[in-house]
Amino acid sequence: MGVLRPRINGQALTTLAVLGIVGFLVLLPMIFLVEESLNVGDPMAFPPVEFGIANYIAIFEEDFKTVWNTLIIAVMATVMAILIGFTLAWILTRTNVPGREKLERLMELPYYMTPLVGALAWAVIAGPKSGFINQMWKAVGGTNDIADIYTHFGIAWVMALFEGTVAFVMISASMKSMDPALEESARVMGASKLRTMLTVTLPLVMPGVMGASLFVFAEMLGSFAAALVLGIPGRIYVITTAIWDSTLAYPPDYGRASAMGLSLFIVMFAMLTLYRRMIRRGTFTTISGKAFRPRPMDMGRMAWVLFSVCALYVALAVVFPIAALLMTSLQRFATVILSQAQWTFANYEVALSLGPVRTALFNSIMLGLGVATVGVVIMSLLVWIIYRSQLRGRGAIEYLVMFPQAVPRLVFGLALLWAWLNIPIGIYGTLWLLALAYFTVMLPLGVRTLAGVVLQIDKSLEECARVCGASWGYQMRTVTLPLLKPGILAAWLLIFMACVRELGASAFLMGPNAKVIAPSIVNAFATSGTELTAAMALIQTFTVIVALVILFRVARGMTKELQ
Amino acid sequence: MSVTRIEVKDLIVRYGDQVAVNGVSFTVGRGEHLTLLGPSGCGKTTTLRAIAGLEQPSGGSIRIDGQTMYDSTERRSVQTEQRGVSMVFQSYAIWPHMSVFDNVAYGLRVRKQSKADIQTNVERALDLVQMRHLADRGASKLSGGQQQRVALARAIAFSPTVVLFDEPLSNLDAKLRAEMRVELRELQRRLGITAVYVTHDQEEALAISDRVIVMNVGVIEQIGTPEEIYNRPRSRFVADFVGSANLIKGKWTGDDLFLAEGGVTLKVVASHKPHGRETEVAVRTAYIELEPRDGDNQVPGKVRQRLFHGDFVQYVIDSAIGPLIVRRPPINLLEEGAPVTVSFSPEHCVLLEA
Numbered sequence: 001m002g003v004l005r006p007r008i009n010g011q012a013l014t015t016l017a018v019l020g021i022v023g024f025l026v027l028l029p030m031i032f033l034v035e036e037s038l039n040v041g042d043p044m045a046f047p048p049v050e051f052g053i054a055n056y057i058a059i060f061e062e063d064f065k066t067v068w069n070t071l072i073i074a075v076m077a078t079v080m081a082i083l084i085g086f087t088l089a090w091i092l093t094r095t096n097v098p099g100r101e102k103l104e105r106l107m108e109l110p111y112y113m114t115p116l117v118g119a120l121a122w123a124v125i126a127g128p129k130s131g132f133i134n135q136m137w138k139a140v141g142g143t144n145d146i147a148d149i150y151t152h153f154g155i156a157w158v159m160a161l162f163e164g165t166v167a168f169v170m171i172s173a174s175m176k177s178m179d180p181a182l183e184e185s186a187r188v189m190g191a192s193k194l195r196t197m198l199t200v201t202l203p204l205v206m207p208g209v210m211g212a213s214l215f216v217f218a219e220m221l222g223s224f225a226a227a228l229v230l231g232i233p234g235r236i237y238v239i240t241t242a243i244w245d246s247t248l249a250y251p252p253d254y255g256r257a258s259a260m261g262l263s264l265f266i267v268m269f270a271m272l273t274l275y276r277r278m279i280r281r282g283t284f285t286t287i288s289g290k291a292f293r294p295r296p297m298d299m300g301r302m303a304w305v306l307f308s309v310c311a312l313y314v315a316l317a318v319v320f321p322i323a324a325l326l327m328t329s330l331q332r333f334a335t336v337i338l339s340q341a342q343w344t345f346a347n348y349e350v351a352l353s354l355g356p357v358r359t360a361l362f363n364s365i366m367l368g369l370g371v372a373t374v375g376v377v378i379m380s381l382l383v384w385i386i387y388r389s390q391l392r393g394r395g396a397i398e399y400l401v402m403f404p405q406a407v408p409r410l411v412f413g414l415a416l417l418w419a420w421l422n423i424p425i426g427i428y429g430t431l432w433l434l435a436l437a438y439f440t441v442m443l444p445l446g447v448r449t450l451a452g453v454v455l456q457i458d459k460s461l462e463e464c465a466r467v468c469g470a471s472w473g474y475q476m477r478t479v480t481l482p483l484l485k486p487g488i489l490a491a492w493l494l495i496f497m498a499c500v501r502e503l504g505a506s507a508f509l510m511g512p513n514a515k516v517i518a519p520s521i522v523n524a525f526a527t528s529g530t531e532l533t534a535a536m537a538l539i540q541t542f543t544v545i546v547a548l549v550i551l552f553r554v555a556r557g558m559t560k561e562l563q
Numbered sequence: 564m565s566v567t568r569i570e571v572k573d574l575i576v577r578y579g580d581q582v583a584v585n586g587v588s589f590t591v592g593r594g595e596h597l598t599l600l601g602p603s604g605c606g607k608t609t610t611l612r613a614i615a616g617l618e619q620p621s622g623g624s625i626r627i628d629g630q631t632m633y634d635s636t637e638r639r640s641v642q643t644e645q646r647g648v649s650m651v652f653q654s655y656a657i658w659p660h661m662s663v664f665d666n667v668a669y670g671l672r673v674r675k676q677s678k679a680d681i682q683t684n685v686e687r688a689l690d691l692v693q694m695r696h697l698a699d700r701g702a703s704k705l706s707g708g709q710q711q712r713v714a715l716a717r718a719i720a721f722s723p724t725v726v727l728f729d730e731p732l733s734n735l736d737a738k739l740r741a742e743m744r745v746e747l748r749e750l751q752r753r754l755g756i757t758a759v760y761v762t763h764d765q766e767e768a769l770a771i772s773d774r775v776i777v778m779n780v781g782v783i784e785q786i787g788t789p790e791e792i793y794n795r796p797r798s799r800f801v802a803d804f805v806g807s808a809n810l811i812k813g814k815w816t817g818d819d820l821f822l823a824e825g826g827v828t829l830k831v832v833a834s835h836k837p838h839g840r841e842t843e844v845a846v847r848t849a850y851i852e853l854e855p856r857d858g859d860n861q862v863p864g865k866v867r868q869r870l871f872h873g874d875f876v877q878y879v880i881d882s883a884i885g886p887l888i889v890r891r892p893p894i895n896l897l898e899e900g901a902p903v904t905v906s907f908s909p910e911h912c913v914l915l916e917a
Contacts, residue, residue, distance in 0.1 A: 390619075458654050458656060460652040460653070460654050460656040461656045461658060463615075463617050463643070463650075463652070463656070464650065464652055464656040464658075464717075465669070466616075466617070466642075466643040466644045467615055467617075467643055467644070467648065467649060467650040467727075468644075468649070468669050468670035468673055468717070468721070469644045469645075469647075469670055469673040469674060469721070470644055470669070470673045471642075471644055474673065478669070479658055482660045483658070483659070483660055
C-alpha cells in the first residue's frame with residue numbers, strides 16, 4: 001500500500017538531484033565562458049578583474065575577414081548540400097531507380113567517414129601540385145595545376161559532401177510523408193513527370209527544404225574539421241579555426257576565443273530555435289504524419305541515368321576518398337602514376353608502433369568503451385525520467401540534456417577547458433576530463449537514440465505487466481529492459497563511434513599525457529607526411545566501420561523482432 | 564449478482580486543468596458484465612484505467628471486494644500490481660520478445676506457481692481460446708485475431724476475479740469482431756468473471772452486457788440493462804448514440820400526452836418523472852409500422868425515399884410530424900410516392916429529459 005505524500009517529496013528530491021548534476025555538466029562551463037569573454041584585462045587572470053566588451057568589438061574590427069570567409073563558405077556549402085540532398089532524396093524516394101534500398105543505405109556512409117577523413121582524402125586527391133588530379137593532368141601533358149582544394153570552394157565542397165548528408169535525410173523524410181495520390185492526380189490530369197515534379201512535388205516539399213537549409217547552414221557555421229585541414233595551409237580562416245588559432249598564440253587569448261565562440265553559439269542557437277519553431281508550428285509538416293506506401297514513378301530508361309547520378313555521389317564521397325587514402329598509405333611517396341609507385345606497409349607499421357600514435361588510438365578506444373558503457377546506463381535512466389515518469393520538472397531536464405546539441409563542439413570544448421583550468425580539481429590534462437566532456441557532448445545523441453526506442457514501445461506493454469501483478473523491478477527486468485536491449489546496444493555503438501572520431505572538443509582538452517586519435521591525425525597532417533596521416537585516418541575509419549557493421553546487424557535484428 | 568464486487572464512488576480524474584471523469588459512481592456485481600459505452604473522449608477508458616490503478620484520480624473512491632483501492636480522503640492508493648485485477652488492452656500489449664506460452668504464463672510466474680501448475684493453467688487458458696497449438700510460437704508472428712486471443716488467455720490464466728477490457732475488439736475486422744463477441748460472452752459466463760468492458764460500439768455493448776453505462780463528457784448519462792437503454796433512453800444523447808431513433812420536437816402537455824410540431828398529439832411514456840419542460844420524444848426506427856394498428860399513435864404520410872440495405876429497408880417518410888426514418892424487413896416493399904399511415908405504440912414513444 002502506497003501512501004501518497006512521501007512519494008511526492010522523493011520525486012522532488014530526485015528531480016533536483018538530476019537537474020543539479022546535468023546543470024553542472026552542461027551549464028557551468030558556459031557560464032565560465034561568458035565571464036571570460038568579458039575579460040579585457042590579463043587573459044590568463046582568474047577570476048578576471050577588468051570587464052568590458054572589447055573582445056566582441058574586436059570580432060568586427062580585426063576579424064572581419066574571418067566572418068566574411070565563414071559566411072561565404074557556409075552559404076556555398078549549404079547550397080551544394082541542399083542541391084545534392086534534394087536530387088538524391090527525390091531519386092531515392094519518388095522514382096523506381098534500380099537498387100534503391102542498397103543505394104539508400106550507401107547514402108549514410110559519408111557521414112560515418114567523418115569530415116576530417118574526407119578533408120584529408122580530398123587534400124590527397126585535389127591538393128595543389130602533388131594532388132592526384134594534378135599529377136594525372138601533368139602526366140598527360142598539362143603544365144599548370146587544374147585543381148586546388150585549399151580554397152573557399154574546396155572547403156565548402158568537402159563540408160557539403162561529408163556534413164551535408166543530414167539534408168538528404170531531412171528532405172527525404174518530408175518526401176516520404178507526402179501522399180503519392182497528390183502526384184498521381186496531377187498525372188491523371190495530364191501533367192508530365194517533370195511538370196508534376198515542378199508543380200506538385202517541389203512546392204509541397206519546399207517547407208521541408210527550407211527547414212533543412214536553415215539547419216544545415218547552422219551546422220556549417222560551426223563546422224571545424226574541413227576548415228582546419230584545408231583552410232590553414234591556404235591561410236583561409238573561419239570562426240572555428242580562428243578560435244582554435246587564438247588559443248595557440250602565446251600568451252593564449254582566451255578572452256578573444258571565448259567572445260568568438262559565444263557569438264557563434266548565439267547565432268547558431270537562434271537559427272536552430274527558428275528551425276524548431278518552424279517545425280513545431282505545423283505549417284511545415286508536409287500534408288500529414290501518416291506513412292504512405294511508397295508508389296514511385298516509373299522512369300523507364302531514365303532510371304539508369306538517375307542511378308548513375310547516385311553512383312557518382314557515392315564515388316565522390318566514399319569510393320574515391322577511400323581509394324586515394326589507401327593508395328597513399330601504402331606508398332613511400334604518394335603518387336597516382338602507378339609505374340612510379342613504391343609500395344610498402346611501412347606507414348602502418350610506423351603508425352601502430354609509434355608510441356604517441358599507439359597511445360592515442362588506445363586512449364580513444366578506451367574512452368569510447370568507457371563513455372559508451374557508463375553513458376548508456378545514465379542516459380537510460382534520464383530517458384526513463386523524461387519520457388516515462390510523472391516527475392515534475394522533467395521538461396527542464398529534457399531541455400538541459402539536449403542543450404549541448406546547440407553548442408558547437410569546439411566552443412563547448414573551449415568552455416570546458418576554461419572551466420576546468422579554474423576549478424581546483426586536478427583533472428585538467430587527463431583522460432578523465434575528456435571522458436567527462438565526451439559524456440556531456442554525447443548526451444543529446446544518446447538520449448535521442450534511446451528515446452526513439454522507448455517511444456516505440458507501447459506503454460501498455462509495461463502497464464500490462466503491472467496489471468498481471470509484477471512489481472516495478474520485475475516489470476523492468478522481464479519486459480522493459482529486454483525490449484530496450486537492441487536500442488541500448490545501438491546507442492552504445494553510436495556513442496562509441498562518436499567518441500573514437502571526436503575532434504572538436506578533444507582538440508582543446510587533449511593534454512601531452514592524454515592524447516586521442518582525431519587531433520593526433522590533424523597534428524600528423526601538419527607536421528609529418530601525408531602517407532603516415534593517411535594510414536592513421538584509415539585505422540580510425542576501420543575502427544568505426546567495424547562498429548558500424550555491428551550496428552547494422554543489430555538494427556536489422558531489431559526491426560525483425562518488433563514486427 | 565447480489566454481492567457487490569467493485570464500487571466506484573464520485574470518481575474524478577483530471578489531466579492538468581481538463582476534467583476527464585467528473586463525479587462518476589456505480590457498482591459492479593459478482594459475475595456481472597458491465598459495459599462503459601460512449602464516444603471517444605467521454606472518460607470511459609480513463610474510468611477503467613483508474614480502477615486498474617494506471618491513472619491517478621484526484622477525487623472519490625474505488626473499492627474492490629470491500630477493500631479500499633483508492634480513496635482521496637484517506638490519501639490512499641494501492642499499486643496496480645497489488646489490486647489483483649486483470650486487463651485486456653486495446654493494443655493487446657502482447658510482448659514481442661516472448662513466446663505465446665511465456666506471455667500467458669507471466670501472471671502465474673509473478674505469483675510464483677510451481678512449474679507443473681503453470682503448465683496446466685497455461686494450457687487450460689490457451690484451450691479456452693483455441694490457441695494451444697501455437698503455444699511455442701513467437702508472439703511477434705501472430706495475426707491480429709490470434710494476438711487478441713493470446714491477450715485474452717493471458718488475462719484469465721491466473722484466475723483473476725475481475726477482468727477489465729479496454730476496447731478489446733476494436734482492432735479486429737467486422738466479421739471476426741462478431742465471432743469474438745460471442746466467444747467473449749460465453750467465456751465470461753462460464754468462468755463467472757466480473758467484467759468491466761469499455762467500448763464505443765453500441766451494438767457490441769448491447770449484445771454482450773448485463774448492464775450498460777452510457778457516458779458523455781465525463782459524466783454518466785444512463786445506467787440500465789441493454790433493453791432499458793434501448794427501449795427507454797433517458798436523454799437525447801442516449802437515444803441518438805445507442806441504436807437509431809427519430810427525434811420529434813414538441814411540448815409535453817401533462818399526463819402521457821405530447822403535442823408534436825404540426826399539431827398532432829401523441830401518447831407517450833417517460834423513463835423519468837416529467838417536470839414540464841420536456842420538448843422532445845424519441846421513436847426507434849425499428850418500432851414504426853407503415854400500416855394503421857389499433858391503440859397506436861397514427862400519422863398520415865408519404866414515402867419520399869427507399870434505400871434497400873439487404874438486411875432491412877430504410878424508408879424516409881414525409882409525415883405531418885416531420886420527416887421520419889423507418890426501418891422495415893426487406894419484404895412487401897413500398898414504392899416511392901406511396902401514401903402510408905405511420906403507426907407506433909405509445910410504449911415506444913419515449914419522452915426525453917430536457
